[in-house]
Amino acid sequence: NAGVTQTPKFRILKIGQSMTLQCTQDMNHNYMYWYRQDPGMGLKLIYYSVGAGITDKGEVPNGYNVSRSTTEDFPLRLELAAPSQTSVYFCASRASTTGDGSPLHFGNGTRLTVT
């Protein structure tokens, strides 16, 4: 069981370039999330999705876009990379849509540097 898989693991972008961070899960989870983790900081929610075709903004959505065409995939798009987007990005998924304590399952992260 692969769980949550993120690609690539590392990426260096120049300012203004675009890229897509891929995330796929094989647990048939409805909820999926994108977080960023800045050095020495906690996690900030970028976007989330409660199911295929539905996405919503988190705390820090500016500069990012997402789509959810299937249950399995939840790619994160950076259109015009900026140095402030240098961070480690984590994708996560979750089974339940209610606050009953179902945990998040995380991918291993994508370390992005924008120079």
Added chain:
Amino acid sequence: GDSVTQMEGPVTLSEEAFLTINCTYTATGYPSLFWYVQYPGEGLQLLLKATKADDKGSNKGFEATYRKETTSFHLEKGSVQVSDSAVYFCALSDYAAGNKLTFGGGTRVLVKP
């Protein structure tokens, strides 16, 4: 809005020492509470959870009790090992706030032999 506050690190301990990481929260509804652990170069993993007041979550020698009266969920371990060196995150899930997880800032723990 919901928030989680945990003690800042780093926390440096000797092997076999007692570990406590404080966590307090504010929430709109009646949240579920979690501790996640992040080992170097990896994603976060669930360590333990509690879904209602007075529940105790436990795993790998770690424990935390959901204290509604003090809005706290402190993490404890009686005897740490070098392999417990990691970053620990307290988090809450509040259905009343859209069921999103809110994380604390993380506490880095370093256990020395």
